[in-house]
Amino acid sequence: MDPATLGKLLSPDGWALLAALPPYDEKQAMALSMRLRDQGVDPDLAAAVLTQSRLRAKARAKLGDFADGMLFTPDGVEQATRLVVAALHARRYLAAGVTKVADLTCGIGADALAFAGVGLQVLATDVDEVTAAMAAVNLRPFPEAEVRHADGLTLDLSAEGVDGVYADPARRTRGGKRVFDPRAYAPPLDAVWALRSSVPAVGIKVGPGIAHQGLPADAETQWVSVDGDVVEAGLWFGPLAPGGPGRSALILTTRGGVTRTRTLRSAVPVGQHAAGPAYDAVPPVGPVGAYVYEPDGAVIRAGLVGQAAQDLGGRLLDATIAYVTTDQPAPAAVVDPASGAAPLAVGYRVLDVLPFGVKRLKAYLRERGVGRVAIKKRGTAVTPEQLRAQLSLHGPREATLILTRVEGAQQILVVEPLTHGGTPA
Template identity: 80%
Template structure:
């Protein structure tokens, strides 16, 4: 979006137009654009307003009702922290006694919004002028939040009175491709890490695919999932990691406006927890993605009272159903009842499904080169029944588990 379009949106007429638009509907967008132009609305303003309406609709999955009063860039929506997670970030700084946070890569201001919302003073910066302008709009209700179009790494943190630093480096190229090498982040991860010598309370949001090798030993690295979707990993230094260094997984589950959580940690003697490995039991559990990314499958198996099917594969099996999570706690795994187990054989599996009239298949896999799409085409299922197949290794050999989700 060019600066002139942003200026038009921020005019009284532009803002009124944007906030008067109906909920975004892709099928109606062209017709609505035509009506706006026929009514004499400037074509550039109409296009900018419709773009913002579309981005607001997309951002609602992360920011809820707050999105309806905000401005966005496409990259800003992609990288914005979900509100439920941003609130947890803010609480870390508050609990650490931080009073002023420098958000060095504020984007459209989702995290800065959460920081200001809990009463922290915020200095937010972004190197992109339009993005900084939008963050200014989005933080307009918080006089304690200042936004600057600037390079956050160039700030004199001591002179600014900053006692907490947060950064969310860009992890996509301009073409939209994901960047997995921390040295290719913008700004590079090493440049942000170096700030901990100036401000010990340093937090960095990184991609959940970041490898364990090379993670700073003095930080807590926490992987976070929301409703089964692994959304981020965070590096927390100094007072922002009150339980000390190590790896942790935070599982969040939202329902009806309420959020439950469960945290698993690996530190000290528990970091090398070795799980049992054994035969398929009556139940199968798939650990949450944050648990898997954090390397805490053994910890999940211990909590579930189960064992692994294979030491290198993230499936847990039990002979009895695991106890449900305590009130207020999110489940660390998704459970299934095991109906059948058989060595993998395409012809046998095809016969098995045909005899049971299975036409709708859910196929899950770990530890096998077979792709669900290819297998589905080879099986050509027909019928009204449905089934869930799990392709994995058992005792070193490829097996198929027929399961049904636990309700």
């Protein structure tokens, strides 16, 4: 969107038109566009309000009802922090005693909203003029939040009274391709974390695929999952990392209108660096037990499967595979949300274990009348789609299969999903 079209959208008539649109329905979008033009609505304005309606609908998954009063860019929706996670970011700064946060790459302002919402002063910047203008609109309920069209790295943080810095560098090219090299972020990651020499409280959102190698020794690197999806990693410096440097996993669940959390941390001797595996718990490896658990994705990304295995009271199926097996159900405190915390892992009761072989598996399932299979896999090149086609199943029953390695050998586990309480679903 260019500045002229944004001006039309922000005019009283444009804003009223956007507010009057029905809930977005992709099947009706073309007809609605034609109707607006037939009514004499400026074509650029018609396209802008329809685009905002579509982006608001998409953003609701991250921002809930707040999205209905906000403006978005496509990139802004993709990179916006989920509200439940942004609220936790804000609490870090509040707990660290920060009073004014500079959000150096504010985008459409999701994190800045959370900062202002807990009472922090906010100075938000973005290098894109239209994006900065949209952020200013989105932050209009908070007079303590200022938005500037500027390069955040050029700010005189001391003169601005900033005692906390936050950045969410762009991790996609203009063509939409993901950027995995932190030096190619915009701005580069090194340039942002260098600010900790002048403002110790620095937080940086990065992609969850960031490599462990090269992580700064003085940061807590935390991977975050929401309802099973790993959504981000964050680098937290100085007072924003009260538990000290190392790797951690934050698990969030929001089901049933209740947000539950669980944090797992690497065990690091004081003064040592936890970017590598040297200080991880080393679990035993052994045969398949009565139960199998898959740790949450944030735990896996953080390299904390060994510690998860200890908490679950189990062993690994294979030294290189993130499946934990136990002879007894895992303690309810780590898998049951009734404990008050998010579950550490998803569990399955093991019904059968078979050596890998399509012919043998096909016969096994046919004998049991299985016509539909859910397939999970780790440590195998077999694709679920390929296997389903080869099995050519017919029957009224369902089964869940785990394709994996057990102590180096390819195996098929026939399993039954457990409820969070540890009983069959």
